[in-house]
Amino acid sequence: MNVSMAADIPGRGPEALARLRAMTIDICEVIPHTAEDDFHVTTVTMMTRNALLIDTRATDQDYDRSAAHVARGVMDHFQITLCLEGEMKFGSGRREVTLRPGDIVLIDMAQPNRTALRAAGGRTRLMSIVLQRAMLAPRLAHPDAATATLLPSNHPHARLLASHYAALALRSGPGTDTATGHAEATVEAIADLVAAAAGGTAEIVAGLARAERHLYITLIKRHIANNLETDPLTAEELCRHFQISRATLYRLFEAEGGLAHYVREQRLNLAFRRLISPSAQDGRLIELAVDMRFSSDSTFIRAFRRKFGLTPGELRELADAWLRETGAVPAVDTVLHQLARRRGSRP
Template identity: 30%
Template structure:
């Protein structure tokens, strides 16, 4: 990788990455699978090569980190970062990883997204819209080798417009209904995780804790919404013939509950019947 210094954490094996590189007049795309590595772009690199690109990186596998100025953080699969080649940065992977990096000219980023200085060093935690962006970027990576320059240009513009939508408006401008809708999607995807709660939700949605709680103020609150979603899924599975062979305990754990008495009491309060009675009624 030119313009940076890199070092593998394990000197006993050389850095051997599988990499797809697609260079067009509009962008450079790297789809990389490799071992743990640390990469630094120093002020000397910036002065020497004069590169002037903005890079959007999507983590597909493994845990990474990045730092640019006073921004950065630890990245998990699904997280997205933005780096500016015109400033020093550090990036790396704690373990074997897979990622996609799309680099575009500063002028293109400014035209289709916004001022690069406002985005450089930003970390976008995994959320519902990240999945959509990841699907688009994966598709672009797979198809770009066969594209014409004109087709690649259209695809890059589409990627940047989608990224701008992903970044969204400031949290205060998002309506409560829209935030609840996004929250509901993420809650449904995370019900299997017993540790998933309000803190994980506001971080995933990239909003403040107070903004999330305000969006659920008309109901019983965020924690209650997550609990009820778990119970609703359990009710659906206990009632479904497709899950007739699953034990109540299996369904309970699959919906994120770890205590049978807590699950049974909450289920009875919400539906007026015990899980076992519902299962008996439907068999």
């Protein structure tokens, strides 16, 4: 079980142990398995609209959640916990599982349980998605029997799910925007996959392909966005990286006009952003074309004009004029709106 101290604040020694016990007195009993001077726990808590994400690093310790703790009603949630480092042993009733790096477990906090963290003198690291019961229970055919469901690291969905934990942490951290609903949709899809593994309702099982598609395409699109200038982003490379078949990859991008079309569109969008940036005013178009993996500057210019209705040079001039007149770099949406109005006013 993971419990959250103040975000981004490490706790060490007897004072940290006392503070953690005070904060979790109604949730569980904390039992250290190190000398109090060696006790350590660090938790970082992040939020989306429909979940909490908790990243915990801790020395060897146990969390004992008794029937008396459950009766206090402080936590009536499910949590989906990924082990990243060390070892976590979890037991609830007669069900016991052991997590090692890459393993994932579903935990019902409305039932008594005991968690043991062991890392052979190091730190156990866990990431947990905490969901309200009202969100996950309706997805389960038998909600009261789902606790301690283990997805081992070699489970077909474990690697896919684990890949999204770090991404959710980045999207939910300071300075990021979760208002688009993208992180929320990812949490919903994660809940669907875990529910299916734990014995989902007929509706959840029937919709499993949809949840898989969302998680795969989100993961692949994020990889593409991060590697527009550095990788060829071919079907072969993406299939190898994500361990999926070419047919699956092509199906994922059918609605996007195909993989090659999607990658080219994203590179043109990146080129657009680069061209309206003051730092790009003196750059050569051929260098930008090469960075965007076009075979020549003429190929790049033709593709750019088809997409945006003007050449890269014309966009650069427009952005430069805007900067001189307003003293500010134009936002992408502002420029696109201007271009749309210009096209609409043409006879």
